Amino acid sequence: MKRQQLIAQLARPVTYDVAIVGGGATGLGVALDAAARGFSVVLVESHDFAKGTSSRATKLVHGGVRYLAQGNIGLVREALRERTTLLRNAPHLAGPLPFVMPSYRLWETPFYGAGLKMYDALAGKAGLGATEFLSREQTLACLPTARPDGLKGGVKYWDGQFDDARLALALARTAASRGALLVNYCAATGLRHENGKVAGLTCEDLETGKLHDIKAGCVINATGVWVDELRQKDGAAIGRQVKPMVAPSQGVHVVVDQKFLPGGHALMVPKTADGRVLFGVPWLGKLILGTTDTPRHDLPAEPRPFKEELEFILGESARYLAKAPRRSDIRSMWVGLRPLVKPQGDDGDDTKGLSREHTVLVSRSGLVTVTGGKWTTYRAMAEDVLDKCADKRLLKRTRGGVTANLMLVGSDPVPAGRPPLSEPQGLHSYGSEGAAVTALRGARRELGAGLTEAMVRFAARSEYARTVEDVLARRWRLLFLDAHLAGSLAGEVGAILQQENGTDPQVSAFEELARLYLALPG
Numbered sequence: 001m002k003r004q005q006l007i008a009q010l011a012r013p014v015t016y017d018v019a020i021v022g023g024g025a026t027g028l029g030v031a032l033d034a035a036a037r038g039f040s041v042v043l044v045e046s047h048d049f050a051k052g053t054s055s056r057a058t059k060l061v062h063g064g065v066r067y068l069a070q071g072n073i074g075l076v077r078e079a080l081r082e083r084t085t086l087l088r089n090a091p092h093l094a095g096p097l098p099f100v101m102p103s104y105r106l107w108e109t110p111f112y113g114a115g116l117k118m119y120d121a122l123a124g125k126a127g128l129g130a131t132e133f134l135s136r137e138q139t140l141a142c143l144p145t146a147r148p149d150g151l152k153g154g155v156k157y158w159d160g161q162f163d164d165a166r167l168a169l170a171l172a173r174t175a176a177s178r179g180a181l182l183v184n185y186c187a188a189t190g191l192r193h194e195n196g197k198v199a200g201l202t203c204e205d206l207e208t209g210k211l212h213d214i215k216a217g218c219v220i221n222a223t224g225v226w227v228d229e230l231r232q233k234d235g236a237a238i239g240r241q242v243k244p245m246v247a248p249s250q251g252v253h254v255v256v257d258q259k260f261l262p263g264g265h266a267l268m269v270p271k272t273a274d275g276r277v278l279f280g281v282p283w284l285g286k287l288i289l290g291t292t293d294t295p296r297h298d299l300p301a302e303p304r305p306f307k308e309e310l311e312f313i314l315g316e317s318a319r320y321l322a323k324a325p326r327r328s329d330i331r332s333m334w335v336g337l338r339p340l341v342k343p344q345g346d347d348g349d350d351t352k353g354l355s356r357e358h359t360v361l362v363s364r365s366g367l368v369t370v371t372g373g374k375w376t377t378y379r380a381m382a383e384d385v386l387d388k389c390a391d392k393r394l395l396k397r398t399r400g401g402v403t404a405n406l407m408l409v410g411s412d413p414v415p416a417g418r419p420p421l422s423e424p425q426g427l428h429s430y431g432s433e434g435a436a437v438t439a440l441r442g443a444r445r446e447l448g449a450g451l452t453e454a455m456v457r458f459a460a461r462s463e464y465a466r467t468v469e470d471v472l473a474r475r476w477r478l479l480f481l482d483a484h485l486a487g488s489l490a491g492e493v494g495a496i497l498q499q500e501n502g503t504d505p506q507v508s509a510f511e512e513l514a515r516l517y518l519a520l521p522g
């Protein structure tokens, strides 16, 4: 997978069936589905795959207990079905996780328990385990550090968790194995129109500055919160005014050591002071606390938390944990932007009330825009997009469901004793590719936190990694888990990448980024 070869392919004068802009969950899901149906596919991503929202999730593969409370049964049922599909097709990257809702008021256990029994019923055969009512002692056995005073009991239920960025890479690599061409660090700079219809796009290889022209029968705009940029360009080309469709809302996650919540169960608080859900999720050896829902009007690639958001997460955690994490306990902090779709005429300032479902829009010129939704349902979204493309005669109609049983690269039958996703990353995270990793030079040379020289070489050769950030943020999740430690490994990782790729691995930019992930507001 040499970059020069990918770029040489990009320069070929072919007309693709589908060109996709954006290499997050949405774009990669469409690329895989289209390639698996036999279409010729190209996808360009302006940064790294999953650099946007798709590496910044709460890491839950879930039906959405919250949407159940809102009465959105259809959304929950679809997500529960997709939860099972995802866990089956990528067992090395996704697995079941028990959650506990502690109750401090007598009515909470029966009230939330009844709702969760309905969640079980909706899941049917796709259920991961039965909801249980817990006594006070049982709750403390699951959540040993839950605040004990006033604790009445709890409810335990099951959902899934995953490694979002590695799943994105698995989607990219599986799509490539089906013939799709995917290029990161290649930004779509404009659209090509012929007779008022979109007929392709122009893109720039950001490593060389070279421009490329791509011809395609169907162009899909899957750029997450950034979809309006391409929509505006499309509108300008055909002389139509385009109203923005996305109301971005940011969600902050704070990462601390697992000692604040040992025991392998996630904490779920159904109603915080601002009416949101708060999670404490054990993930890759650390504890993720979050998240928030704050409207934002700019769209930075690296959004940072507001002071109130940090205070909110620490304050709410202190209400439920016997020993509350303080600012000095924070190992990393990351922020993701939700691409919420606003109804026409809405200013989008109350993002909590906006739909969490995805939207597919086809413009007059035939530009297909898809945004919203969630990671869990990426596969169903991809099917919906391809159906809409067929409705509009942009693509031939083909049978759906081709990815329902398609195992992703690296998937294998889960061996007994494989650590769950709540345990630190390791060779097991590579699934069936573990032997391919250890066959590379430096398999026994650990750089730190379990990362070996061979894993960095594998990232460069087989996982599209170009920079230190690609390795330490998304192939190995250290930036998200322990930003200080990640920063300290930048030099060594950079030296290996330089040998592999022969390009600038951007060491100092990553060191700066690692400092940013530790910079607390206020």
Ligand SMILES: Cc1cc2nc3c(=O)[nH]c(=O)nc-3n(C[C@H](O)[C@H](O)[C@H](O)COP(=O)(O)OP(=O)(O)OC[C@H]3O[C@@H](n4cnc5c(N)ncnc54)[C@H](O)[C@@H]3O)c2cc1C
Residues within 6 Å of the ligand: 021, 022, 023, 024, 025, 026, 027, 044, 045, 046, 047, 048, 049, 050, 051, 052, 053, 054, 055, 056, 057, 058, 059, 060, 061, 062, 186, 187, 188, 189, 222, 223, 224, 225, 226, 249, 250, 251, 252, 291, 335, 336, 337, 338, 339, 371, 372, 373, 374, 375, 376, 377
């Ligand atoms: C805080 C938070 C927590 C969440 N937690 C969960 C969860 O636990 N479970 C769940 O199921 N879902 C969760 N979600 C939702 C889920 O993460 C998103 O729905 C999903 O990641 C969106 O993916 P996307 O591909 O649409 O967007 P993105 O991942 O943002 O991808 C868009 C891509 O387009 C690229 N791009 C932009 N412009 C261009 C251009 N001109 N040329 C080329 N590329 C371009 C960007 O670089 C980016 O990589 C969460 C979301 C947030 C914000």
